[in-house]
Amino acid sequence: MTQAEVDQLLPEPTSRVLAPLDANTTFESLNLRPWLVQSLANMAIKRPTGIQKASIPEILKGRDCIGGSRTGSGKTVAFAVPILQLWAENPSAIFALVLTPTRELALQIYEQIKAISSPQSLKAILITGGSDMRQQAIALANRPHIVIATPGRLADHIRTSGEDTICGLKRVRFVVLDEADRLLASGNAGSMLPDVEECLSVLPPPSARQTLLFTATITPEVRALKDMPRQPGREPVFVCEVDTQTLAIPATLKQMHLQVPVTHREHYLHMFLLTPANVSKSVIIFCNRTSTADFLHHLLRLLDHRVTALHSKLPQRQRIDNLGRFRASAARILVATDVAARGLDIPEVKLVINYDIPRDPDDYIHRVGRTARAGRKGDAVTFVGQRDVDLVLAIEKRVGRLLEPWAEEGVNLESRVLRDALKVVGEKKREALLEVEEQREVGGKRKRTKQKLVV
Numbered sequence: 001m002t003q004a005e006v007d008q009l010l011p012e013p014t015s016r017v018l019a020p021l022d023a024n025t026t027f028e029s030l031n032l033r034p035w036l037v038q039s040l041a042n043m044a045i046k047r048p049t050g051i052q053k054a055s056i057p058e059i060l061k062g063r064d065c066i067g068g069s070r071t072g073s074g075k076t077v078a079f080a081v082p083i084l085q086l087w088a089e090n091p092s093a094i095f096a097l098v099l100t101p102t103r104e105l106a107l108q109i110y111e112q113i114k115a116i117s118s119p120q121s122l123k124a125i126l127i128t129g130g131s132d133m134r135q136q137a138i139a140l141a142n143r144p145h146i147v148i149a150t151p152g153r154l155a156d157h158i159r160t161s162g163e164d165t166i167c168g169l170k171r172v173r174f175v176v177l178d179e180a181d182r183l184l185a186s187g188n189a190g191s192m193l194p195d196v197e198e199c200l201s202v203l204p205p206p207s208a209r210q211t212l213l214f215t216a217t218i219t220p221e222v223r224a225l226k227d228m229p230r231q232p233g234r235e236p237v238f239v240c241e242v243d244t245q246t247l248a249i250p251a252t253l254k255q256m257h258l259q260v261p262v263t264h265r266e267h268y269l270h271m272f273l274l275t276p277a278n279v280s281k282s283v284i285i286f287c288n289r290t291s292t293a294d295f296l297h298h299l300l301r302l303l304d305h306r307v308t309a310l311h312s313k314l315p316q317r318q319r320i321d322n323l324g325r326f327r328a329s330a331a332r333i334l335v336a337t338d339v340a341a342r343g344l345d346i347p348e349v350k351l352v353i354n355y356d357i358p359r360d361p362d363d364y365i366h367r368v369g370r371t372a373r374a375g376r377k378g379d380a381v382t383f384v385g386q387r388d389v390d391l392v393l394a395i396e397k398r399v400g401r402l403l404e405p406w407a408e409e410g411v412n413l414e415s416r417v418l419r420d421a422l423k424v425v426g427e428k429k430r431e432a433l434l435e436v437e438e439q440r441e442v443g444g445k446r447k448r449t450k451q452k453l454v455v
Contacts, residue, residue, distance in 0.1 A: 017173050030056045035119050039078070041070040042188025043115060045118060049074040050242040051214075056082050058238040060161055064211045066180075066226060068218040068241040070250075071343070071369035075214040076112050079176050083146070084117050086173070087396035092124075096174035097152050099199060101182040101192060104323060105343040109178065110148045120144065129153045133160075151183065151195035162313055169202050173209055179342050180213040181362070184221040207231040216342075216369070217362045249365065253372035254379045255358065256406040257392060258413075262385045266296070266429055267356060267421040268413060269383070270303055273333070275416075281350035281379075282326075283333045284340065286367045287311075288356040291436075296335045298432035301442045303425065307333040310340045318433045341366040349373075354382040357391045361398035381406050384452075390398045 025048055027037045040046070048056070051069035059065055059082035069075055080100075087095045098113075100106050110126045110330040117124070125139045127149035137157060140147070141164050147154075158166055177183050177196070186193045203209060213222055218241060226237045249255070260268040269285070272278060287293040290311040297309035308331035326334040327346060333341065341363060349371045358364050365381075371378030382403060384392055396402050435442075 005210075008046065010246070025053050026437050027081075030106065031060060031264040032056070032081060033088065035088075036081055036085055036116070038118055039116050040081070045074075045077065049078075051075055051240060052078045052081075054240040054242065055079070055238070058240075059210070059212065060082075060085065061235075062210060063075070063235050063238045064206075065213070066218070066222060066239045067212070067214045068222075068235055068239075069214075069216065070242075071216045071366060072373045073217075073242065075178070076109055076343075077116070078216055079178075079212050080109075080113050083174050083176075084120070084122070087122065087145060088120055091145065092171070092173070093145050094147055094168040094172055096146045096176065097154075097199075097203065098146065098148045098176040098178060099183060099196060100148070100178040100343070101150065102339045102342060103130060103319065104310070104339060105179065106148050106150055108344060113146060115146070120163060124148060124269055126152050127157065128316070130319070133157070137161045137165045139318060140168065143168045149199075151192050151199055155195040155198040158198055161234065166202055170204060170396075172203050173207055174205055174212065175200070176212045180222050181217050181219040182214040182215075182342065192339070207234065214221070216366060219362075235264075249368065249401065250372040250378075252377045253368060254341050254377070255368065255399070255401060255403045256379065256381045257384045257403040258381055260385060264417065264422075265383060265385070266299060267417045267425045269296075269353070270305075270425050271413055271416045271421050272301070272353075272381075273300075273305060275408050275411050275413070277411075278351060281332075282329065282348055283351045283353060284346070284349055284367075284370050285333060285335045285353045285355050286341065286358070287335065287337055288358065290337055290447070292356065293335045293337050295432055295436055297442050299425075299428055300333060300437045302428040302432055305333055306331050307335060310334060310336040312337065312339055330372070338363055338367070341370070342371070342451045345373075346370060347373075352378070352380040354380070357384070357388050358380055359391065361395045364395045366401065429455065 023177040027040055027048060030048060030053065051067055051073050055065050055067045055078045059079065067075060067078060083096045085337070097193040098109055100109060100299055106126060110124055113124050123144045125144040127136050127140065128145055129150060129152060133156065134293050140157065183192050183196050185191055214224065215222060226239055230236060258272070273283065285296065287296065290313045293311045294310055294313065297307060308325050310322055314322065325331045352368050352371050354367060358367065367382035370379060382392065392403060
């Protein structure tokens with residue numbers, strides 16, 4: 001996919017402020033240039049949030065920064081604005097590299113940087129999986145000003161592309177690790193740390209660049225960077241934590257649990273989505289595995305729900321299209337894995353369902369953070385099976401709050417399942433499993449596959 005195609009697929013820049021503002025502080029008072037203040041105002045961003053107020057002046061002073069703030073608090077603006085101001089004073093390529101764990105989050109950061117920098121002739125490019133490597137290599141070799149990348153794809157370029165492609169990275173002034181806790185996590189099969197280390201290996205040494213880490217959950221791996229040896233004369237790392245612990249879960253979020261038998265989880269989900277209080281809500285359903293998300297996508301479509309999906313096995317263009325459909329309310333339900341849990345700004349999500357309980361309580365925080373944003377109300381319901389008690393207790397300990405039992409006036413979910421769902425969901429479940437096995441698209445069409453040309 002070319003950069004022009006990416007630009008066409010992106011939704012309009014979002015302008016919602018998703019965290020408490022500082023009414024006594026303006027962006028002018030943070031020493032931002034008038035063009036940046038006006039650009040932010042054009043996006044309806046007129047007052048800084050806590051993380052922006054704390055980190056922007058320190059980054060402008062040249063300090064490395066570790067910024068921790070709850071989801072939806074404007075962390076992208078916090079690092080993008082000072083980078084853009086310093087770039088405008090001394091334009092060079094490649095000025096900044098932003099690493100982030102998912103393609104969708106990379107797209108969102110790219111979108112915001114393009115919107116904020118619109119008065120300037122800044123050239124930003126996107127380096128993520130699922131797109132043509134050759135086109136990306138050409139874009140890298142043309143010395144863009146800012147590179148937004150996922151670590152795996154950029155590491156592929158470093159290993160396989162020529163020196164002409166990556167030599168611009170050796171002059172980077174800024175490196176940003178967004179969702180740093182995920183990027184720096186080690187010791188699991190999906191660790192991105194080896195790719196992150198490979199990316200950092202071709203950059204200037206830490207003493208010759210500014211390093212910015214932003215995350216909603218500051219982990220020991222992130223905090224350890226604060227105590228690394230500093231060059232003589234360099235100021236210590238600036239660490240800013242805003243609402244990362246006590247306010248990790250918004251006060252406007254209602255957290256509930258629903259006990260479901262493992263053998264009839266899909267039946268309960270179908271009827272739960274159709275209860276009077278839920279039937280019109282926009283919903284994200286989180287699963288632990290792509291195979292589960294794919295199956296639920298097929299099943300819910302067969303049950304006549306307006307549903308789409310977001311997970312790593314989908315082609316990149318389809319991931320962008322599906323996310324666009326959900327944002328535009330063409331689909332009411334998004335079935336997703338944790339690729340949708342981090343950082344994505346999806347407006348007006350009223351309900352988050354944990355169909356599978358995440359193993360890490362911090363992943364729970366990221367998931368339920370998709371609702372109850374900007375002071376709005378939201379619900380999160382976690383489906384609990386017989387063997388999930390320990391996981392629920394760990395979540396309750398992390399968020400400092402008990403999960404209430406789910407209840408809706410006039411609704412007995414078990415009797416509804418027994419009366420209305422057993423037969424129809426059982427039939428559609430068999431049909432959905434067959435569609436998945438035969439690799440059919442949602443809706444029944446057989447997936448198109450490239451066929452070899454017989455000569």
